[in-house]
Amino acid sequence: MKIAGIELKNPTILASGIMGTTGAALARMSRNGAGAVVTKSIGPVPNKGHNNPSMVELECGYINAMGLPNPSYPGFCEEIKIAKSKMDAPLIASIFGGDAGEFTEVAKGLLSSKPDCFELNVSCPHAEGYGASVGTDPELVHEITASVVDAVDVPVWVKLTPNVTDITPIGRAAESAGASAVVAINTVRGMAIDIHSGYPILGNRFGGLSGPAVKPVAVKCVYDLYEALDIPVIGVGGITCPEDAIEMILAGARAVEIGSAVHDDVQIFEKISKGIDIYLQKYGYSKTEDITGLSHEMI
Amino acid sequence: MRPIHSKITEITEESPNVRTFFFDTQFDEAIPGQFVMVWVHGTDEVPMTLSGKNSITVQKVGDATSRMFELGIGDHMGLRGPFGRGFTIPKKDEKVLFIAGGVGAAPIAPLADIVKARGIETHTILGSRSCDELLFRERFACGRVDITTDDGSEGRNGFVTDQLAETDTSYYDRIYVCGPEIMMYKVFEILEARNGHVKTEFSLHRYFKCGIGVCGACGMDPDGLRVCRDGPVFNGGELEGSEFGHYERDSSGCKYHF
Numbered sequence: 001m002k003i004a005g006i007e008l009k010n011p012t013i014l015a016s017g018i019m020g021t022t023g024a025a026l027a028r029m030s031r032n033g034a035g036a037v038v039t040k041s042i043g044p045v046p047n048k049g050h051n052n053p054s055m056v057e058l059e060c061g062y063i064n065a066m067g068l069p070n071p072s073y074p075g076f077c078e079e080i081k082i083a084k085s086k087m088d089a090p091l092i093a094s095i096f097g098g099d100a101g102e103f104t105e106v107a108k109g110l111l112s113s114k115p116d117c118f119e120l121n122v123s124c125p126h127a128e129g130y131g132a133s134v135g136t137d138p139e140l141v142h143e144i145t146a147s148v149v150d151a152v153d154v155p156v157w158v159k160l161t162p163n164v165t166d167i168t169p170i171g172r173a174a175e176s177a178g179a180s181a182v183v184a185i186n187t188v189r190g191m192a193i194d195i196h197s198g199y200p201i202l203g204n205r206f207g208g209l210s211g212p213a214v215k216p217v218a219v220k221c222v223y224d225l226y227e228a229l230d231i232p233v234i235g236v237g238g239i240t241c242p243e244d245a246i247e248m249i250l251a252g253a254r255a256v257e258i259g260s261a262v263h264d265d266v267q268i269f270e271k272i273s274k275g276i277d278i279y280l281q282k283y284g285y286s287k288t289e290d291i292t293g294l295s296h297e298m299i
Numbered sequence: 300m301r302p303i304h305s306k307i308t309e310i311t312e313e314s315p316n317v318r319t320f321f322f323d324t325q326f327d328e329a330i331p332g333q334f335v336m337v338w339v340h341g342t343d344e345v346p347m348t349l350s351g352k353n354s355i356t357v358q359k360v361g362d363a364t365s366r367m368f369e370l371g372i373g374d375h376m377g378l379r380g381p382f383g384r385g386f387t388i389p390k391k392d393e394k395v396l397f398i399a400g401g402v403g404a405a406p407i408a409p410l411a412d413i414v415k416a417r418g419i420e421t422h423t424i425l426g427s428r429s430c431d432e433l434l435f436r437e438r439f440a441c442g443r444v445d446i447t448t449d450d451g452s453e454g455r456n457g458f459v460t461d462q463l464a465e466t467d468t469s470y471y472d473r474i475y476v477c478g479p480e481i482m483m484y485k486v487f488e489i490l491e492a493r494n495g496h497v498k499t500e501f502s503l504h505r506y507f508k509c510g511i512g513v514c515g516a517c518g519m520d521p522d523g524l525r526v527c528r529d530g531p532v533f534n535g536g537e538l539e540g541s542e543f544g545h546y547e548r549d550s551s552g553c554k555y556h557f
Contacts, residue, residue, distance in 0.1 A: 017514065018513055018514065018515065019513070019514070019515035019518065019523065019525075020515055021514070021515040021516050021518060021548070021552045022515065022518045022520065022523065022548070022552070023520075024518060024519070024520045024521050024522060024523040025515040025518035025523035025525075026523075027523065028518075028522060028523030029523075040515070040552070046551045046552075046553055047551055048549070048550040048551045049508070049550060049551070051342070051343045051344075052336070052338075052343050052344035052345070052507075052508065052510075053302070053336070053338055053344040053377075053379075054344075054508050054509060054514075055508070055509035055510075055511065055513060055514060056300075056301060056302070056379070057300055057301075057511065058301065062513075064509070064514075066508060066509075066514060069508065069516070069550055069551050069552060070551060070552055071548075071551050071552040071553040071554075072551075075552070075553055075554075076552075079552075082520075082521075086521075192301070194301065194302060194304065194340075194377060196304030196375070197304060197340050197375060197377070199340045199341060201301065201302065201338075201377075203343065203344070259513075260513065262512075262513055263511060263512060263513045266512075
């Protein structure tokens with residue numbers, strides 16, 4: 001299935017930040033059935049990230065503040081090459097920077113390792129000066145997207161933050177700048193406090209919420225983006241089973257990304273893509289596209 | 300799970316740089332070799348293999364462990380776990396060999412306790428830099444114990460590998476190893492040459508970020524095995540041709556060769 005410029009093996013994609021630090025881990029997720037994989041977000045300089053705790057399972061999902069740890073693009077080219085040599089699934093390189101210049105530097109720096117696509121992380125909720133610090137401003141998103149689209153010869157996706165009043169102007173900015181798809185959503189800004197010690201649990205004090213708690217937020221963002229844009233929407237946020245993925249597709253997603261659910265099951269991709277196929281058969285559809293955005297017609 | 304607010308009930312000074320902290324939190328279900336994420340409030344959270352159902356044994360090496368050494372009885376830490384895959388518990392009729400170097404004796408000691416209670420035949424090769432850093436020798440005393448020290452202050456003057464070279468490992472059904480990675484790799488090489496690595500389990504250490512198998516920071520080459528979830532205990536067969544003994548990655552993902 002060709003979506004947003006790349007040929008996916010199936011509609012389940014490994015989300016950024018999950019098992020994405022090494023080529024070997026990415027290839028493992030492909031073996032486990034991911035239709036494509038997204039790398040950990042790579043930036044211009046090596047970064048150790050925030051102190052631990054950096055990810056904690058809560059009652060309703062997970063809260064994390066990794067702090068964009070990465071070895072920077074020169075160090076990561078080798079990992080992309082390893083991943084690509086071990087798998088057929090497309091590899092999407094997630095990148096971040098503080099401005100258009102840094103984004104473009106990182107994208108160009110990774111080109112020699114031949115990623116199939118770029119995903120721009122303008123949505124990490126807990127890295128000062130990066131991520132959502134730039135991704136809440138439509139003009140900056142437009143400038144960054146246009147700059148990377150101009151610099152590379154592969155599709156560019158833009159991953160959006162839900163931590164805005166209305167996600168559609170940011171989506172439109174990405175689309176008008178030449179993005180091939182938008183990916184929604186990144187984590188929802190959140191915090192957890194240890195009531196016994198009084199300390200915020202995360203090393204960074206606050207972070208981003210993922211897992212089942214954010215799925216309704218993601219479904220609404222995908223629904224709104226589907227209405228507002230012509231380019232495909234990739235749905236992500238709290239998908240843990242085929243039913244969750246189907247709900248996201250009905251809201252308007254052409255494919256889905258899966259992250260936190262890897263915690264409970266590393267084989268999750270295979271299970272969800274099989275479950276989607278069973279659903280399509282049951283209701284007489286032949287492909288995922290046939291049900292993408294179907295809920296919009298139910299009025 | 301959220302961190303369990305745990306009070307320090309006792310502290311044992313094992314050596315100048317190693318202390319055992321006992322807590323009012325018991326991990327009764329823990330399998331020897333499993334670890335807990337230990338949150339030192341306001342500093343960091345680090346993985347520590349349980350040295351008992353309610354204890355961790357800590358070597359002072361960085362920010363978090365240095366801060367731990369400033370804490371006393373009645374102070375608190377946050378504990379999450381037990382996580383990861385522990386050691387395979389030997390059957391009653393099996394003979395086991397323990398090989399432990401330095402603070403690497405801590406993960407193996409709870410296994411020795413179980414083995415002792417079941418009356419299983421054991422042999423331990425216990426090494427350290429010097430005699431005052433030998434850890435838990437009394438917990439291994441259920442069977443023969445060969446001691447090695449780098450400086451010759453007690454037992455054999457040399458490394459655990461010198462002792463292992465002269466040990467007939469074909470006699471043992473299971474071998475358990477923990478210590479510095481270079482030591483473990485030398486042990487691995489000796490045992491691999493004897494085809495004994497496949498009956499051997501190694502307890503590995505890597506930088507953990509999430510600690511729960513999601514982020515991939517501790518993924519090993521070439522198969523992407525997660526030390527925090529698929530390990531930290533690995534069978535020697537799983538480590539063949541891997542990064543084990545060669546390199547690890549730091550918190551940014553940059554490689555460092557041993």
